[in-house]
Amino acid sequence: MSLLQDWEQRFCSVWEHSAFTFGPAALTVPVGTTVTWINKDDIPHTVVSTDDPKAFKSKVLDTDEKFSFTFSKPGTFPYFCSIHPKMTGKVIVQ
Ligand SMILES: [Cu+2]
Numbered sequence: 118m119s120l121l122q123d124w125e126q127r128f129c130s131v132w133e134h135s136a137f138t139f140g141p142a143a144l145t146v147p148v149g150t151t152v153t154w155i156n157k158d159d160i161p162h163t164v165v166s167t168d169d170p171k172a173f174k175s176k177v178l179d180t181d182e183k184f185s186f187t188f189s190k191p192g193t194f195p196y197f198c199s200i201h202p203k204m205t206g207k208v209i210v211q
Contacts, residue, residue, distance in 0.1 A: 139154075139198075139206035141206075142206045142207070143207050143209065144206070144207075145208075145210075146188060146210055147210070147211060148189065148210055148211065149189060150187070150188055150210070151188075152185065152186055152187075152208055153183050153184070154183065154184045154185075155181065156178040156179065156181060156182050156183075158180065159180055161180075162178055162201065163175050163176070163177055163178060163200055164178070165196055165197055165198070165199045166194060166196050167205075168195070172194055173196070188210040190210065191210050192210055193207055193208075193209050193210075194207060194208045194209075195207040196208070
């Protein structure tokens with residue numbers, strides 16, 4: 118049985134300071150956590166790692182589609198939406 122709690126990230130459609138947002142924008146999780154992003158917006162979004170090489174990259178997610186990634190190494194993993202590059206977030210893995 119895993120003691121790790123997996124997380125759901127939601128895309129927010131709030132238009133604030135000219136940027137869409139990920140909610141929460143910064144998430145701190147233990148190593149081994151699977152983070153799932155769910156598009157609760159009515160427009161498509163993506164989740165793309167900004168690291169090189171990319172740690173993860175989703176396809177274009179339509180409404181209610183999901184993308185999951187399991188973080189198996191500690192570190193800070195910034196990401197953005199490739200359709201709306203001002204949408205950024207990060208996952209901090211400890
Ligand atoms: Cu987007």
